Amino acid sequence: MTSIDEFSVKEITVSRQSPGEERQAALCQIYAQVLERQPYGFERKQLAKSEAEFLRNKIGVKRFLRELGHSEVYLNEFYYNSSNPKFIELCFKHFIGRAPGGQTEMRHYCDILMRHGVKAMITALLDSEDYLRHFGCFTVPHAWSEESYPSPKTFLETDILLHELHGRRGWIVPTMTWHDLRLNCDGGSCGLPAAQTSGPTSATTPGLEALHQVLSTMGPQDLEKFASTLSAADRDKLRHLLMQPAH
Incomplete structure (x- = not known):
């Protein structure tokens, strides 16, 4: 780098x-x-x-x-x-x-x-x-x-x-967020990584604590914007992750 x-x-x-x-x-x-x-x-x-x-x-x-x-x-x-x-x-x-x-x-x-x-x-x-x-x-x-x-x-x-090129990763997810959560947000559309979403999910899932911390800084409108950058399948995965307690 x-x-x-x-x-x-x-x-x-x-x-x-x-x-x-x-x-x-x-x-x-x-x-x-x-x-x-x-x-x-x-x-x-x-x-x-x-x-x-x-x-x-x-x-x-x-x-x-x-x-x-x-x-x-x-x-x-x-x-x-x-x-x-x-x-x-x-x-x-x-x-x-x-x-x-x-x-x-x-x-x-x-x-x-x-x-x-x-x-x-x-x-x-x-x-x-x-x-x-x-x-x-x-x-x-x-x-x-x-x-x-x-x-x-x-x-x-x-x-x-x-x-980061101007606007490369869109206008919703901060660079510090996609890096914490290991998201791929090139082009402004985010995809949850396979390692974070495949198989049984637990509170020890990599990035889960960061996910809770990041989303806690967002208001309802920002959360809606964030969700809009995800596919329908990833929105379901996100809901499942948020049901897990962060430590």
Whole structure:
């Protein structure tokens, strides 16, 4: 597997003293990181005011990131068609440069999203200690590599997430979920693995505990979306699995 280091980019820092060409380069890098592409022409019109203020040194990197994350450009691309867990995972990738650190962190931001809305959740990420420690107020977010991640699992899932092509596995099941459950979700349609579903099922089935943990973070609408990505046969297998207690 390719290491995270190979996905790291040259760190770009923009201050009040930065010349115009540096701010323009930073703008392109922000779009590459957050949108995973450069904006289309009609999207640029929606972002024109924020862009102009950023290029004229009226707002900094963090303020521009917040306005981009709150914009219809970002929400149309990543939020409206996604489940909450998938969207939160993508926000971590875009604004923090890593995968969520586990179900506790995922639940924390799911709670903010459900109680206070999508803009409050993005603001909370940008105000987080992790964001401040790695990027401060002036550095463009990027994938990073260091000796200490929240867990070895976070390191592995970050590496997988950074290599995931935009939309490759659909908009419902987070990368951390399909990896935990050993699901094959290429193309957005998931299939439960044979080793998990064939023969008698017990509480020791590989991935069963992860399945319960993951589904506990999903609301009714997200659960319906998740079920819709499975075949009828796999939905029956899923119901059977959920009848088993997790340890």
